Amino acid sequence: MATPASVIAAAAAPPTPGRPSIIGPASGPEPPFPLRMEGRVISGFGRGSKELGIPTANLPVDASATPWISDFKSGVYFGWASLQLPASPATPSxxxxxxxxxxxxxMSIGYNPFYRNTVRSAEVHVLHSFAADFYGAPMRLLIAGFIREEKDYAGLEALIADINFDCEVARASVARPAWTPRELFSGSSSNSSSSSADPSKDGQEGGTLDGAWLLRPWSEKAQETTAPATGGDGTA
Known part of the structure; x- marks a missing residue:
């Protein structure tokens, strides 16, 4: 697929001045984080890849399943996503x-002022390249922190530049041990003795964040309905 001209132009555009390059203290997420959210991936507005060059996996904004989201500030957040995808030669498990x-x-939670959305959405950009779409796949989010408020932009290039910087901030922020699920390295999930390690983590210091919830068995009848957890089983 050809790269959109707006994406090429955005590569030379700077992000909004004065933005921090890392979020939160080295000691880990602070209340009310981390937060949990889960559901099956749904189709979005169809512009993530086409216009922005940034594919997204959307989840329903459902207050009955995620009570905290109704009163939560709209904006850009970061953390961890777990996906249950079928293995294939192109995308081995x-x-x-x-x-x-x-x-x-x-991820963004909100209305995206640039596009004048009238429906609140939760759009997740997983920081990994996938060979195919995965609509309908079970996805869990461990939301670790807040990056910035949503805003309008004078042009598409400025929006893309800020989104690209959001990605850099997210990568840098979760790379610290207290922000990284220990299950990524130890495979210490209560449900399995094998590792869910991302190959890109080779050589990185092990994490201490409890991410067991990300890996527990999927149940359509047990969608997360709690506010932020205070420890133990995880807490996006």
């Missing part, structure tokens, strides 16, 4: 933790 693999992610 790297884990047997109930079929889930964990990846860093950045």
């Amino acid at each position: 790297t884990t047997t933790n109930n079929g889930f693999t964990v990846y860093p992610m950045v």
